[in-house]
Amino acid sequence: MAKDNNNIATMIRSKQENKETDKTNKVVLETDKLTKKFGGLIAVNNFDLKVSQGQISSLIGPNGAGKTTVFNVVTGIYKADSGKVLFQGEDLAGKKPHQIIKKGIARTFQNIRLFSNMTCLENVMAGQHCRSREGTWSSILQTPGQRKEELEIKKNAEDRLKQVGLWRWRDELAKNIAYGNQRMLEIGRALASNPDLLILDEPSSGLNDKESEDLIVFLKSLVKENLTILLIEHDMNVVMGISHWVTVMDEGKKIAEGLPEDIYTNPQVIEAYLGKDEEEEE
Amino acid sequence: MKSNKNINQKNSIFKNWLVILVAILFIALPFIINAYWIDVLFFFGIYALLGLSLNIVLGEVGLFDLGHMGFMAIGAYTTAILNTSFGIPIIILLPISAIAAGAFAWLVCSPIIHLKGDYLCIVTIGMGEIVRLTLNNNPFGITGGSNGVFGIDFPSLGSIFVVDNSTKFYYYIWLIVGLTIVGLVNLQRSRIGRAWNCIREDEVAAESTGIDVRSYKLLAFLLGAGLAGVAGNIYATKLMIVSPESFSFMESCMLFCIVLIGGMGSIPGVLIGAAAISLFPEVFRTFAQYRMLIFGVAMVIMMIFRPGGIWPRKRGALKFESLLIKAGEENG
Numbered sequence: 171m172a173k174d175n176n177n178i179a180t181m182i183r184s185k186q187e188n189k190e191t192d193k194t195n196k197v198v199l200e201t202d203k204l205t206k207k208f209g210g211l212i213a214v215n216n217f218d219l220k221v222s223q224g225q226i227s228s229l230i231g232p233n234g235a236g237k238t239t240v241f242n243v244v245t246g247i248y249k250a251d252s253g254k255v256l257f258q259g260e261d262l263a264g265k266k267p268h269q270i271i272k273k274g275i276a277r278t279f280q281n282i283r284l285f286s287n288m289t290c291l292e293n294v295m296a297g298q299h300c301r302s303r304e305g306t307w308s309s310i311l312q313t314p315g316q317r318k319e320e321l322e323i324k325k326n327a328e329d330r331l332k333q334v335g336l337w338r339w340r341d342e343l344a345k346n347i348a349y350g351n352q353r354m355l356e357i358g359r360a361l362a363s364n365p366d367l368l369i370l371d372e373p374s375s376g377l378n379d380k381e382s383e384d385l386i387v388f389l390k391s392l393v394k395e396n397l398t399i400l401l402i403e404h405d406m407n408v409v410m411g412i413s414h415w416v417t418v419m420d421e422g423k424k425i426a427e428g429l430p431e432d433i434y435t436n437p438q439v440i441e442a443y444l445g446k447d448e449e450e451e452e
Numbered sequence: 453m454k455s456n457k458n459i460n461q462k463n464s465i466f467k468n469w470l471v472i473l474v475a476i477l478f479i480a481l482p483f484i485i486n487a488y489w490i491d492v493l494f495f496f497g498i499y500a501l502l503g504l505s506l507n508i509v510l511g512e513v514g515l516f517d518l519g520h521m522g523f524m525a526i527g528a529y530t531t532a533i534l535n536t537s538f539g540i541p542i543i544i545l546l547p548i549s550a551i552a553a554g555a556f557a558w559l560v561c562s563p564i565i566h567l568k569g570d571y572l573c574i575v576t577i578g579m580g581e582i583v584r585l586t587l588n589n590n591p592f593g594i595t596g597g598s599n600g601v602f603g604i605d606f607p608s609l610g611s612i613f614v615v616d617n618s619t620k621f622y623y624y625i626w627l628i629v630g631l632t633i634v635g636l637v638n639l640q641r642s643r644i645g646r647a648w649n650c651i652r653e654d655e656v657a658a659e660s661t662g663i664d665v666r667s668y669k670l671l672a673f674l675l676g677a678g679l680a681g682v683a684g685n686i687y688a689t690k691l692m693i694v695s696p697e698s699f700s701f702m703e704s705c706m707l708f709c710i711v712l713i714g715g716m717g718s719i720p721g722v723l724i725g726a727a728a729i730s731l732f733p734e735v736f737r738t739f740a741q742y743r744m745l746i747f748g749v750a751m752v753i754m755m756i757f758r759p760g761g762i763w764p765r766k767r768g769a770l771k772f773e774s775l776l777i778k779a780g781e782e783n784g
Contacts, residue, residue, distance in 0.1 A: 245660060271662040283657035285650050289767050295643075296650045300662025302643050306671060309642035310635040320642065343767055363662055 196223040198367055198398050199244065199275070204253035206239055213239040215422035216253070221367065221415075226389060226399045228409045230433075231419035232442055237402045238280055240419070241371055245277050246270045257367070272300040276365035278356045280372050280402070286345035290336055290355055293344050294327040297362030327362060334358035334388070350381040354388075361392075368392070370401040374408045386412050410434060418442065478626060482619040490618045492734050497625035498687055500726040503710035504632055504719065505679030510708065511717035512645065513672040514652035516573035519580025520680055520707050525587060525699035527553040527681025528688040532601035533594055542607040546685050553681025554674045561673045565666055568655075580704050588696040600695025607689050621690055628686065632679060633719055640719070648672060649717070713754065715761025724762050 199221040206214040213236045221227045229237050242248045244255050246267040255262040257273055265273070276297075285293050302323055308316040331337050334354040339347050344355060353373060360368055373389075374382045382405060389399060389412055403409045409416060409430065416433045418426040420442040426433060433439055482490050502524060509517045527549035534540045534548070564575045590597035607624065608614040615624045639645045647668050650658040659665050688694045710729050714721030733743055754762070 247656070247660070266664075267659040268662045268664045271660060277660055279657065279660075283654050283660075285653035285657065287653055287767065288646075288649055292646060292649075292767070296646050296658075296661055296663075299643055299647055299650075304643060306639075306644055306675070309639050309644045312638045312642075316642065323643065359661065 197221065198223050198258060199400065200256040201240070201244065202254040202256065204240065204243060204255065205251045206236075206243055206248060207251050212422050214243065217419070217422065217424055219417055219424070221398060221400050223398055224393060224396050225414040226393055226401065226412050227415045227417065228413040228430075229400065229402050229417050229419060230404075230409055231425075234421075235419045235442075236422040237419055238371060239422075241277065241369055241402065244270075245275060245369065268300065271363055271365070274364075274366035275369060276360035276363045276367075277369040278353075278360050278371055278373065280375070282349075282352050282356055284344040284352055284356055284359070287343060289341050290344055290347065291324075291327055291331060291340040293355055294330050294358050294362045295323050297330075297359035298323050298326060300363055330358045330362045333361070350377050353377065353381075353385075357388075365397070367398045367400060370399065372402050372404060374403060374405045382408055482622055487618050489734075490622050492731065494618065494622050494625055494690065496727060496730040497622070497629050498683055498690075499707075499710060499730045500629050500723055501625070501632060501683040501686075502680060502707050503714070503722040503726045504629070504636060505676045505683065506707045507676075507711050507714075507717065507719070507722045508636070508648075508679070509672050509676040510711045511715075511722070512640075512648040512652065513669055514716070515669060515672065516569060517576045517673075517676070518573050518701070518704050518708060519576035519578070519583070520676070521699040521701075521704040522576075522580035522583035523553045523557055523677035523680035524684040524687070525583050525694075525696070526556045526677075527684025528694045528699075529587060529595060529601065529684075530681070531685040531688045532604050532694045535604050536601055537594075542605050542685070542689050543609060546607070546682060549685040550678040550681040553684065554678035557673045557677030558670060561670060565669050565673070577701065577704075580699070581701060584696050584699050584701075587699075595696075598696060600693055602693035604688050604692045604694070607686075615689075621686075625686055628682065636719060640717075644668075644671070652717075709751070713751070713762060715764035718761060718763050718765035721761050721763035721765070728762075 197220050199219070201217055201219040204214055204217040204219075205212065215236075217236070217240060219229070219240065229240065231237055239248065243250045244262070246262065246265050246269070250263070257270075257275060260273070262270060262273070271277075285296060288296070302319055304313075304316040304319050328337075328340075331340055334357060336347070336351055336355055336358065339351060339355075344352065347355065353376070357368075357370070357373065370389075374385055377385065386408060389401075393399060413430045416428065416430050417424060418433060418436070418439050425438050425442060426436050428436070481493065485493075502520070505523075506517060506520045509515050509520070530549045530552040531542065531545045534545055535542060540548075560579055564572065567575060587595045587600075588598050595601065606614050606616045608616075615621055647658070647663045650661060650663055651665055651668060655665055684694075687698075691698075706729055710725035711722060712725070713728055714723070714725030732747070733740075736743065736746070739746065
């Protein structure tokens with residue numbers, strides 16, 4: 171009961187924040203009739219998605235709805251069969267993942283993908299790869315410019331590690347730290363590329379209640395710094411707690427979108443998640 | 453915190469002394485040992501250089517390359533043919549061999565670079581064998597078939613500085629190994645080395661972190677092949693003859709073992725591995741017939757007890773001065 175009250179409280183809070191952010195409603199990411207097929211399976215079917223600047227948008231849906239596929243198409247891991255992905259008005263078709271992160275879209279993965287045998291600091295330093303440019307020869311000869319850039323990378327990485335609260339684990343291998351910390355490290359690595367849009371694939375899966383709450387607070391603090399976030403989430407508490415806008419997906423199609431509180435009561439959404447009421451069917 | 457710092461300082465002082473000691477030993481060695489052992493140490497140097505070159509591809513990026521001798525063959529034959537036919541000085545051919553081997557690697561590896569693990573391994577075996585067989589078949593009459601090419605000059609800088617005896621060759625190879633080590637350590641500590649390691653750890657994540665996986669893999673092959681080409685050049689001038697059977701598949705396997713024994717991606721490890729491969733057979737010459745048996749047993753035992761190699765690269769050991777200072781603030 172207490173938890174429910176808490177939910178409503180956070181919902182009201184997010185509603186207030188909605189009003190504040192409504193002014194800056196510029197669309198950052200947009201997919202236009204996106205379709206992706208795997209053989210005979212249509213994983214994503216004419217899917218439209220809009221992500222507004224400075225907001226947290228969520229993409230929810232039952233298992234196998236095609237959410238991760240949408241993410242993979244947006245970040246260039248898969249090629250769309252038809253339709254467009256527009257980021258800040260620019261078509262991302264044919265761009266490779268490493269080019270897309272340079273444009274300003276950073277992502278995390280559903281099953282954490284860290285560089286496990288490298289230290290936490292190195293992981294975050296690697297995240298800045300697309301923002302640095304010293305080449306092979308200057309690295310072999312260790313020119314002054316290269317040293318300066320390397321020092322800058324280190325310093326930024328230190329700041330990012332502190333930001334995600336992993337400073338004390340800086341010299342520990344990424345595979346040795348706790349699961350929750352690994353999630354945060356992955357977010358830290360994504361943030362290190364100074365993205366405009368952060369795409370999180372189920373950031374709270376595997377986290378306990380306390381860690382989820384910390385995550386919510388952290389993501390909100392990011393949005394205050396004018397970062398835009400798009401996330402896939404299963405945990406309804408997280409979705410309703412932080413989203414400004416929710417898009418619901420089922421079997422590759424968009425079935426609803428709107429403010430979190432509207433989605434919460436939308437009969438189509440409830441149907442997708444819980445199935446149809448049998449009496450109604452008859 | 454203070455004691456920690458002291459330990460770090462002590463460690464680095466100890467390491468510096470160790471490096472200096474080894475350096476003095478290496479310079480003094482030719483005056484102590486006989487010519488035979490100087491030659492053995494020369495080949496240790498060649499294997500070290502080849503091991504370091506394969507370490508870029510296999511150790512840093514994790515690409516299985518079992519045809520590395522093919523790149524060395526390209527370097528060696530480039531030197532041999534250009535020197536004997538056109539009389540181009542060896543010292544000029546040193547970078548040219550590297551470029552030729554690198555260009556060959558780029559050409560052959562571009563179409564196969566997306567292959568993973570075992571598949572890449574198989575293709576590189578094929579590549580190495582094709583190089584050897586092509587050289588053996590004497591295309592256009594320039595490689596001399598199975599006899600090879602002979603009469604290669606000594607490396608020289610003008611007429612005063614000529615590398616013409618074992619001792620000079622010993623210093624020559626170890627000078628180049630030393631320079632290579634400095635360059636590779638610098639690379640390891642740069643964003644390039646980091647990108648390579650990221651690819652080894654997780655390719656998809658590396659690509660999503662902004663690393664152009666394809667280009668960096670090709671770069672590794674290019675540098676690795678270039679270094680192997682340098683090794684080929686020195687090898688050719690030392691022996692004054694190159695023939696296809698020097699670049700057999702077994703030799704590529706040996707290089708693979710050097711990196712695995714030493715520890716993938718670890719430069720001291722590669723040196724130890726090269727020592728094991730090149731010095732071990734000489735030390736145990738009396739047991740020559742059991743050599744492969746002992747070697748095999750040693751490999752099995754090592755894989756059980758030290759799967760990471762004899763001297764694996766330590767990750768936590770990276771030194772960041774700024775971090776040491778700030779660590780105190782956080783603890784307090």
